[in-house]
Amino acid sequence: MIGKTCHFTSESGTATVVGVTAQLALDDAGLRRLLHGLPPADQVGADARAARLGTRSIKTTAKAEALDLAVRMVDLTTLEGADTPGKVRALCAKGAHPEPNQPDCPSVAAICVYGDMVATAKAALAGTGIKVASVATAFPSGRAPLAVKLADTAAAVEAGADEIDMVIDRGAFLAGRYGAVAEEIAAVKQACRTGGHDAHLKVILETGELATYDNVKRASWLAMLSGADFIKTSTGKVSPAATLPVTLLMLESVRDFRAQTGRQVGVKPAGGIRTAKDAIKYLVTVNETAGPDWLSPDWFRFGASSLLNDLLLQRRKLATGVYSGPDYVTVD
Amino acid sequence: MSETKKADAKKTEPKKAEAKKTPKTGKASKAAPQEAVVTSPAPAPTPAPAAPRSSVRKTYKLYIGGAFPRSESGRSYVVTAPSGEFLANAAQASRKDARDAVRAARSAQAGWAKATAYNRGQILYRIAEMMEERRDQFAQQIASVEGVNVAAGYAQVDAAVDRWVWYAGWSDKLMQVLGSANPVAGPYWNISSPEPTGVVALLAPARPTLLGLTSVLAPAIVGGNAVVVVAPDAAAVPAVTLGEVMATSDLPGGVVNILTGAPAELAPWLASHLDVNALDLAGIEAGSTLARDLEVSAAENLKRVVRPAAGYDWSADPGLARVKPFLETKTVWHPVGI
Numbered sequence: 001m002i003g004k005t006c007h008f009t010s011e012s013g014t015a016t017v018v019g020v021t022a023q024l025a026l027d028d029a030g031l032r033r034l035l036h037g038l039p040p041a042d043q044v045g046a047d048a049r050a051a052r053l054g055t056r057s058i059k060t061t062a063k064a065e066a067l068d069l070a071v072r073m074v075d076l077t078t079l080e081g082a083d084t085p086g087k088v089r090a091l092c093a094k095g096a097h098p099e100p101n102q103p104d105c106p107s108v109a110a111i112c113v114y115g116d117m118v119a120t121a122k123a124a125l126a127g128t129g130i131k132v133a134s135v136a137t138a139f140p141s142g143r144a145p146l147a148v149k150l151a152d153t154a155a156a157v158e159a160g161a162d163e164i165d166m167v168i169d170r171g172a173f174l175a176g177r178y179g180a181v182a183e184e185i186a187a188v189k190q191a192c193r194t195g196g197h198d199a200h201l202k203v204i205l206e207t208g209e210l211a212t213y214d215n216v217k218r219a220s221w222l223a224m225l226s227g228a229d230f231i232k233t234s235t236g237k238v239s240p241a242a243t244l245p246v247t248l249l250m251l252e253s254v255r256d257f258r259a260q261t262g263r264q265v266g267v268k269p270a271g272g273i274r275t276a277k278d279a280i281k282y283l284v285t286v287n288e289t290a291g292p293d294w295l296s297p298d299w300f301r302f303g304a305s306s307l308l309n310d311l312l313l314q315r316r317k318l319a320t321g322v323y324s325g326p327d328y329v330t331v332d
Numbered sequence: 333m334s335e336t337k338k339a340d341a342k343k344t345e346p347k348k349a350e351a352k353k354t355p356k357t358g359k360a361s362k363a364a365p366q367e368a369v370v371t372s373p374a375p376a377p378t379p380a381p382a383a384p385r386s387s388v389r390k391t392y393k394l395y396i397g398g399a400f401p402r403s404e405s406g407r408s409y410v411v412t413a414p415s416g417e418f419l420a421n422a423a424q425a426s427r428k429d430a431r432d433a434v435r436a437a438r439s440a441q442a443g444w445a446k447a448t449a450y451n452r453g454q455i456l457y458r459i460a461e462m463m464e465e466r467r468d469q470f471a472q473q474i475a476s477v478e479g480v481n482v483a484a485g486y487a488q489v490d491a492a493v494d495r496w497v498w499y500a501g502w503s504d505k506l507m508q509v510l511g512s513a514n515p516v517a518g519p520y521w522n523i524s525s526p527e528p529t530g531v532v533a534l535l536a537p538a539r540p541t542l543l544g545l546t547s548v549l550a551p552a553i554v555g556g557n558a559v560v561v562v563a564p565d566a567a568a569v570p571a572v573t574l575g576e577v578m579a580t581s582d583l584p585g586g587v588v589n590i591l592t593g594a595p596a597e598l599a600p601w602l603a604s605h606l607d608v609n610a611l612d613l614a615g616i617e618a619g620s621t622l623a624r625d626l627e628v629s630a631a632e633n634l635k636r637v638v639r640p641a642a643g644y645d646w647s648a649d650p651g652l653a654r655v656k657p658f659l660e661t662k663t664v665w666h667p668v669g670i
Contacts, residue, residue, distance in 0.1 A: 323605040325438070325608075326605045
């Protein structure tokens with residue numbers, strides 16, 4: 001991937017990238033020229049736009065459809081030091097049949113666990129079609145030598161992970177060593193192909209640590225240029241985690257990236273999305289920003305654990321007409 | 333840019349000059365120590381007749397989770413005196429406000445139940461103290477809302493305050509009166525104790541406004557439940573004031589949530605809500621179809637229901653009739669001698 005050249009054409013929003021129509025090497029200097037040449041992120045505008053999109057009213061049949069879509073997009077996650085095989089198996093069972101007595105309720109997209117739990121999850125999900133996602137590369141801090149990160153990734157892939165959620169080296173990114181970050185992402189992408197597998201690579205930007213919206217935009221482009229299949233907001237271990245304006249910026253980035261390179265990249269907000277109402281706001285934002293092409297579990301995911309319960313409660317409210325309560329869903 | 337700064341500086345100059353002058357006058361008064369009383373330095377010119385002050389009207393809002401939000405629906409209704417005179421615009425709660433209130437009550441309930449009985453009693457007594465402080469305000473409101481004279485208003489406030497004190501006293505005595513150590517045939521201690529049932533929805537009676545509200549609220553929260561209370565129609569006015577009392581009485585936010593509006597609209601949502609554990613139908617007409625329907629909805633998750641009684645006397649000694657239905661008995665077996 002490194003040393004590969006990118007060619008940008010001249011239409012659409014990110015017009016300044018046009019300046020890089022020349023063949024561009026992904027080294028520090030080239031990346032800096034490219035990333036700092038992106039049009040600046042409009043923070044006030046993004047916040048205002050996100051707030052306005054959050055006021056859209058989605059009701060009745062549209063709401064029912066949105067809830068089911070959101071369930072299908074959930075990466076049901078458990079990333080605790082106290083995870084046990086039993087807990088992972090219980091989570092897999094829940095992901096496969098969120099409402100055991102309602103066959104029309106879809107299953108989630110994936111179960112997201114630590115690398116050592118991949119085999120357990122894979123066995124529990126056999127035959128369900130649900131993916132196993134594993135965090136890797138010294139999650140959540142990303143502070144480990146590259147060799148360790150690659151071994152971490154390769155082990156998860158060997159154990160059967162279909163998707164790898166890696167964290168970028170925020171320290172290197174903030175220090176301006178874009179080449180190092182790009183190289184690492186490309187190397188991990190290579191590790192995803194260990195042993196003839198082809199695991200999807202989600203790159204966690206940890207936007208809560210990137211300080212500015214410009215950095216979020218640059219990190220998004222950097223990850224996409226380096227071969228990410230998905231860009232993900234956060235680990236869920238840092239506050240603030242996913243926010244609507246940041247996700248909006250990332251959606252704009254994947255839209256512009258596809259317009260310029262023809263390659264579609266997915267987006268995954270993670271952390272802090274707890275209510276069905278929030279999830280629907282995100283879906284509205286996806287539709288209005290990136291477009292309906294992204295309204296599918298292949299291109300948009302929610303990294304969440306408690307969100308699923310609220311989605312189920314809202315589904316029941318629509319079905320039965322009475323408010324349900326937390327006593328009637330699993331405690332996980 | 334610089335021009336505007338200059339202009340600003342010019343504007344502020346006269347003010348500075350004034351500020352400098354005042355300390356001088358202060359010194360002047362110090363220079364004359366024989367004057368024991370410091371008087372104003374110069375005789376004030378006769379004030380110009382004040383412009384008529386515009387009135388500051390109160391917005392009557394809901395009380396949910398310790399905050400005072402407007403209704404989510406944005407609706408309000410006019411509260412009038414029996415004479416037809418306009419009294420206030422009150423927030424008309426919607427089913428979503430009811431849902432939010434239940435959520436607030438649920439999240440506050442565990443903490444309130446965990447507080448010691450002594451502490452809960454203190455807080456209930458504190459509510460009485462705060463109401464006593466607003467005695468005049470409550471008496472005026474009751475008089476205007478119910479169309480009675482102010483003396484009757486005062487009588488009702490006093491009865492309500494006394495009732496809070498009475499229930500405050502019960503807080504650390506419920507265990508002794510309602511619990512028991514049971515004789516069993518075996519080497520065990522067998523102990524029964526009352527536990528709060530959880531979230532209780534209360535439909536307060538329309539009359540008497542404040543005493544009725546107090547008489548359904550206090551017994552429900554004294555045992556450790558969190559409540560959502562619907563104050564019907566005109567009762568909104570003293571109910572909102574009672575909410576302000578709650579907010580300043582160390583009562584954790586969310587333990588009491590007050591909705592104002594139409595009970596016929598809100599009650600079915602509360603009765604069918606699966607996260608509500610008990611229902612007091614005091615404000616619903618006894619024997620009505622609504623009362624029956626609410627009881628049917630409540631059966632879905634086996635809510636404890638207190639039926640409305642026709643001609644109930646709210647000023648009579650209530651005993652523990654409204655405390656017991658919202659407490660469940662927990663019995664523990666414990667081996668003896670270990």
